[in-house]
Amino acid sequence: xxxxxxxxxxxxxxxxxxxxxxxxxxxxxxxxxxxxxxxxxxxxxxxxxxxxxxxxxxxxxxxxxxxxxxxxxxxxxxxxxxxxxxxxxxxxxxxxxxxxxxxxxxxxxxxxxxxxxxxxxxxxxxxxxxxxxxxxxxxxxxxxxxxxxxxxxxxxxxxxxxxxxxxxxxxxxxxxxxxxxxxxxxxxxxxxxxxxxxxxxxxxxxxxxxxxxxxxxxxxxxxxxxxxxxxxxxxxxxxxxxxxxxxxxxxxxxxxxxxxxxxxxxxxxxxxxxxxxxxxxxxxxxxxxxxxxxxxxxxxxxxxxxxxxxxxxxxxxxxxxxxxxxxxxxxxxxxxxxxxxxxxxxxxxxxxxxxxxxxxxxxxxxxxxxxxxxxxxxxxxxxxxxxxxxxxxxxxxxxxxxxxxxxxxxxxxxxxxxxxxxxxxxxxxxxxxxxxxxxxxxxxxxxx
Numbered sequence: 001x002x003x004x005x006x007x008x009x010x011x012x013x014x015x016x017x018x019x020x021x022x023x024x025x026x027x028x029x030x031x032x033x034x035x036x037x038x039x040x041x042x043x044x045x046x047x048x049x050x051x052x053x054x055x056x057x058x059x060x061x062x063x064x065x066x067x068x069x070x071x072x073x074x075x076x077x078x079x080x081x082x083x084x085x086x087x088x089x090x091x092x093x094x095x096x097x098x099x100x101x102x103x104x105x106x107x108x109x110x111x112x113x114x115x116x117x118x119x120x121x122x123x124x125x126x127x128x129x130x131x132x133x134x135x136x137x138x139x140x141x142x143x144x145x146x147x148x149x150x151x152x153x154x155x156x157x158x159x160x161x162x163x164x165x166x167x168x169x170x171x172x173x174x175x176x177x178x179x180x181x182x183x184x185x186x187x188x189x190x191x192x193x194x195x196x197x198x199x200x201x202x203x204x205x206x207x208x209x210x211x212x213x214x215x216x217x218x219x220x221x222x223x224x225x226x227x228x229x230x231x232x233x234x235x236x237x238x239x240x241x242x243x244x245x246x247x248x249x250x251x252x253x254x255x256x257x258x259x260x261x262x263x264x265x266x267x268x269x270x271x272x273x274x275x276x277x278x279x280x281x282x283x284x285x286x287x288x289x290x291x292x293x294x295x296x297x298x299x300x301x302x303x304x305x306x307x308x309x310x311x312x313x314x315x316x317x318x319x320x321x322x323x324x325x326x327x328x329x330x331x332x333x334x335x336x337x338x339x340x341x342x343x344x345x346x347x348x349x350x351x352x353x354x355x356x357x358x359x360x361x362x363x364x365x366x367x368x369x370x371x372x373x374x375x376x377x378x379x380x381x382x383x384x385x386x387x388x389x390x391x392x393x394x395x396x397x398x399x400x401x402x403x404x405x406x407x408x409x410x411x412x413x414x415x416x417x418x419x420x421x422x423x424x425x426x427x428x429x430x431x432x433x434x435x436x437x438x439x440x441x442x443x444x445x446x447x448x
Contacts, residue, residue, distance in 0.1 A: 149259070159186055163217060164215065394421065
C-alpha cells in the first residue's frame with residue numbers, strides 16, 4: 001500500500017464533478033481572473049510512498065537534539081520531569097483524545113469528572129478555594145489574573161516583579177495595553193523582588209502585585225513579607241507558582257494570595273518543543289464569578305446520583321461579550337487530564353518526595369559548583385534552578401556542551417541585559433548524581 005488512507009480515485013472525482021454539474025476541477029475556479037491564477041506546477045518534491053516518506057522523516061528526526069539523546073539542564077519554564085507511563089495510556093483512549101467541550105453532561109461524565117478532579121487537586125496544592133478547568137498556559141493565566149485584578153479594583157496600575165518569567169511579563173504587557181493598564185516592573189535584589197522598591201511603588205492606584213514563587217531564577221520569594229506590605233491596602237496579591245514546588249513549599253493561599261496561577265507542564269506533559277502547556281487559575285469564592293474560562297461542578301441528578309456539569313456559564317462571550325472579564329472560554333482538557341493522571345499516579349507523598357528531590361539535587365549541584373570554583377550567584381533558598389556566573393558567552397559554552405552530550409542552561413542575557421555571562425541551570429528529580437558531577441566537570445573545564 002502506498003497510502004495510509006484510501007485516496008480519491010479518478011472515478012470518485014468524476015462522479016463528484018458530475019453531481020454538481022461541472023466537467024472539470026478547473027471550471028470551479030473560472031470566476032477567478034486568469035491574471036492572478038498560478039499557471040505552473042507548485043515547486044514541490046515528487047510525492048513519495050508512505051514507507052519512503054516515513055524513512056525520510058525518521059532520518060530528519062534523528063538529527064534533532066532532545067532530552068532523550070542528551071542530558072538536559074535547561075529549564076526556564078519548561079522542565080524535564082518523570083512522567084508515569086500510565087499518563088500516555090489514559091490520554092490515548094479515544095473518548096479522551098477526541099473529546100472537546102463537554103456541553104452535553106449526559107454523555108461526558110468521564111471528561112467532566114477528570115476536569116473536576118483537576119480543579120480539586122489544584123485547590124489542594126495552592127491552598128485556594130476555587131480553580132477553573134485549565135487555561136492555555138501559565139503566561140496566559142497570569143495575564144488574565146492581572147486583568148481581573150484591574151477589573152475588580154477598578155484601578156489601572158499593576159506592579160510586576162522582574163523575577164517573574166520574562167515571557168509571562170511580555171504577555172501581561174500585551175493584555176494590559178488593550179485594557180489601558182499601566183504595568184510597572186519592580187527590580188530584584190539578590191535574586192528576589194526588591195521589597196523596598198515594592199513599598200515605594202505601592203499606592204491606592206495599584207490594582208495588584210504580581211509575584212512568582214519560586215521565581216524565574218529558582219529563588220523562593222518571601223511571600224509572608226510581601227503579603228504584609230500588600231495587606232495594608234486594597235491591592236490584590238497575585239502569585240504565579242510552579243505546582244510541583246507546592247508539593248513541599250507552603251502554598252500561596254496560606255499567605256493570603258487572592259489569585260494563584262501557573263503551569264502544570266511539570267505534571268505529565270513533555271517538553272515537546274515548548275508547548276502546548278496547561279495553565280491553571282485558582283482563586284477565592286469571592287472572585288468565583290470573575291474567573292475566566294470554565295468551571296466544572298459536582299451535583300446530583302433527580303435520582304440522587306452523583307454527577308458533573310459545566311457551571312457558572314453566564315459569562316464571557318456566551319452573553320456578556322464586551323462586558324466580560326475575559327473572552328477566553330476554552331481550556332486544555334487533554335493536557336489537564338494528563339496532569340491529573342500524573343498527580344494521581346504520583347500521589348500526595350510521592351509529590352512531596354518529588355519536590356524534595358528537586359530541592360536536594362539543586363543544593364547538591366550548588367555544592368559541587370562551589371567546590372569547583374564556579375560562582376553560584378544568588379544566596380537565598382532555591383527550588384530546582386540556580387544561577388551561575390561563567391564569565392563568558394553562555395551561548396558559545398552551550399554549543400560546546402552539546403558536543404559533550406549535554407543541553408546546557410538558559411542564557412540569562414537574552415532576558416536580562418545586566419546578567420551577561422550568567423546561566424540559569426535546572427536540576428530535576430530525574431537527574432542522577434553522575435550526570436550532575438559530569439556536567440559540573442565539563443563546565444568547569446570549559447570556563448577555566
